[in-house]
Amino acid sequence: xxxxxxxxxxxxxxxxxxxxxxxxxxxxxxxxxxxxxxxxxxxxxxxxxxxxxxxxxxxxxxxxxxxxxxxxxxxxxxxxxxxxxxxxxxxxxxxxxxxxxxxxxxxxxxxxxxxxxxxxxxxxxxxxxxxxxxxxxxxxxxxxxxxxxxxxxxxxxxxxxxxxxxxxxxxxxxxxxxxxxxxxxxxxxxxxxxxxxxxxxxxxxxxxxxxxxxxxxxxxxxxxxxxxxxxxxxxxxxxxxxxxxxxxxxxxxxxxxxxxxxxxxxxxxxxxxxxxxxxxxxxxxxxxxxxxxxxxxxxxxxxxxxxxxxxxxxxxxxxxxxxxxxxxxxxxxxxxxxxxxxxxxxxxxxxxxxxx
Numbered sequence: 320x321x322x323x324x325x326x327x328x329x330x331x332x333x334x335x336x337x338x339x340x341x342x343x344x345x346x347x348x349x350x351x352x353x354x355x356x357x358x359x360x361x362x363x364x365x366x367x368x369x370x371x372x373x374x375x376x377x378x379x380x381x382x383x384x385x386x387x388x389x390x391x392x393x394x395x396x397x398x399x400x401x402x403x404x405x406x407x408x409x410x411x412x413x414x415x416x417x418x419x420x421x422x423x424x425x426x427x428x429x430x431x432x433x434x435x436x437x438x439x440x441x442x443x444x445x446x447x448x449x450x451x452x453x454x455x456x457x458x459x460x461x462x463x464x465x466x467x468x469x470x471x472x473x474x475x476x477x478x479x480x481x482x483x484x485x486x487x488x489x490x491x492x493x494x495x496x497x498x499x500x501x502x503x504x505x506x507x508x509x510x511x512x513x514x515x516x517x518x519x520x521x522x523x524x525x526x527x528x529x530x531x532x533x534x535x536x537x538x539x540x541x542x543x544x545x546x547x548x549x550x551x552x553x554x555x556x557x558x559x560x561x562x563x564x565x566x567x568x569x570x571x572x573x574x575x576x577x578x579x580x581x582x583x584x585x586x587x588x589x590x591x592x593x594x595x596x597x598x599x600x601x602x603x604x605x606x607x608x609x610x611x612x613x614x615x616x617x618x619x620x621x622x623x624x625x626x627x628x629x630x631x632x633x634x635x636x637x638x639x640x641x642x643x644x645x646x647x648x649x650x651x652x653x654x655x656x657x658x659x660x661x662x663x664x665x666x667x668x669x670x671x672x673x674x675x
Contacts, residue, residue, distance in 0.1 A: 323660035326638030327469050327613065327651040328491065329511040336515075336565040336655075343561060354561055359554050364561075368550055371564040375523060378567060378575055379500040387526050389542070389550040390519045390560050395421065395490045395509040398520060399428040402486050402505065405542045406461045407432045408532045414438050414459040414483075418475070419446045419468035420644065421488060429463070438462075445644070446471040448605035455481045460532075461504070467492035469512075470642040472604040472615030472649065478502060484528050492612045493521065494570060495654055496580045504528045512612070513654045515563030519556040570654065579654050586652045586661045587611040593665045597672050599623060603645055617647035623675060631667050639664075 324331040340354075347354040348363050357364055372388040375381075391397065402425070407413050411433040415426045417440035429435040436459065439450030446468060455462050461484040467474045469491040478485070484504035493508040500506065504525040511517040522542070529543050538544050538552070545552045573579060591609060594600050594616045603615040618624055631639055641649040650664060 320635045323634070323636045323663050324638055324656065325636060325650045325652070325660075325664075327642070327649060328509075328653075329517045330638075330651055330653050331655045332515070332562070332566060333569045333655045335569060336562055339565050340558070340562045344558075354558060357557075359551060359557055364557060365551075367561050367564055368555065371560055371567060372550060374564065374567045374571065375521060378494060378570060379506075379523065381500055381523065384501055385525055385527055387524050387546045389522050389524070389545045390555055390563070391522060391545065391550075392519065392556050394517075394520055395488055395507055396424065398488070398507040398522065399425040400431075401522075401540050401542065402461070402463065402507075403429045403432040404532075404534065404536050404540050405529060406484065406486070406505075406532065407534075408460055409433075409534060411532070412436065412456065412459045414455050414462045416440075416450065416453070416462070416464040417442060418449055418465050418473060419471050421468070421470075421490070422463075422465040425463060425465070425488065441473075446473065447603060449473050449475055449608040453479075455479060455483065457482065459483055461486050461528075464488070465490075467610050467612050469610075469613050469651070470644050470649075472602075472610045472613045472645070473608045474610035474612065476608065484525075491653075492610070494567075494576055494579070495583050495612060497576055510559055510563050514566050516559050518559035519563060521563070566655075582658065583611050583652065583654065586656065586658055587614065589658070589661050589665060590614050590650060590652070593668050597668050599672055599675060600668065603647065612652060614650045614652065615641055615645050615647065616650075617641075623671065626674070627667075627671050630671060631664065634663050634667050636660075636664060636667070 343354040375388045413429050414436045417437050439453035441448050441450050462481055463486045465488045486505040487503050489506050490509040491512045494513045506523040508521045510519045594602050600616050639648050641647040
């Protein structure tokens with residue numbers, strides 16, 4: 320039976336990425352060697368890293384605009400630390416928007432480095448919406464936001480205008496929709512949603528904002544050192560970078576971000592329409608802030624949970640239970656999830672309604 324993978328991450332990737340990655344593990348570029356055993360300084364892998372870095376800028380329309388791409392380890396969680404290390408001055412100040420668990424974790428790290436102002440928060444409402452109408456202090460070194468909140472199913476549809484650098488954690492919706500990415504000075508994203516397997520983190524940096532803190536930054540945490548070393552200051556996460564390159568190639572072949580956005584809109588519309596129509600279900604996030612990547616919803620009557628769970632599992636659906644912070648269900652519809660899989664879930668929801 321075909322599986323329909325709604326896992327929130329690590330998550331579904333294109334089938335051709337699995338196939339090409341598997342072949343590379345056995346025999347990379349007809350070298351007779353596995354991708355897992357070649358030198359990261361070899362010509363073949365240096366070419367992988369260079370193409371991946373360039374393709375990121377191409378897909379985000381940032382080529383020739385002063386940006387650099389690096390692939391690091393440590394997940395987005397390490398970026399919670401690296402961002403203030405590289406941008407906040409001694410006794411400096413930063414501004415953060417608190418929209419969920421990961422935004423809150425980023426704030427915790429920033430507080431170690433200096434005055435961390437929370438410009439707005441939706442915590443009191445269990446992060447069921449994106450705050451609006453807040454003011455960003457002009458004397459902050461940067462403003463940090465999280466574009467998509469995987470756990471709570473909310474997504475920023477608009478980003479504030481400000482004269483200070485803007486940093487965005489796009490871990491769960493990178494490459495999923497068109498944005499003016501030049502409005503951001505740093506974009507970072509764990510790979511394991513729309514880009515590749517767990518194990519590498521993409522960071523896109525407008526180079527001119529670096530080197531202004533007056534801090535002594537440990538080498539491994541210094542963006543400038545990683546940029547200067549062409550993202551090879553130390554041994555990079557070879558396999559995740561290669562799988563990410565394959566996913567970026569797949570996206571480009573599909574038509575890029577413009578093409579995938581249309582598919583993602585269709586998937587989200589199909590599922591949210593059923594959540595709103597079906598009297599057995601209700602969404603948890605404010606309608607205007609609903610995420611196209613992670614749809615969170617509940618049963619109105621929990622006594623139907625056992626039956627619904629039995630039905631969606633029988634249909635080949637995987638990874639649907641919601642996070643404990645919200646409960647219910649979470650359908651993660653990342654780039655590689657086909658519209659067909661969303662239709663299967665919608666059909667199960669309709670079938671449940673017919674049986675109640």
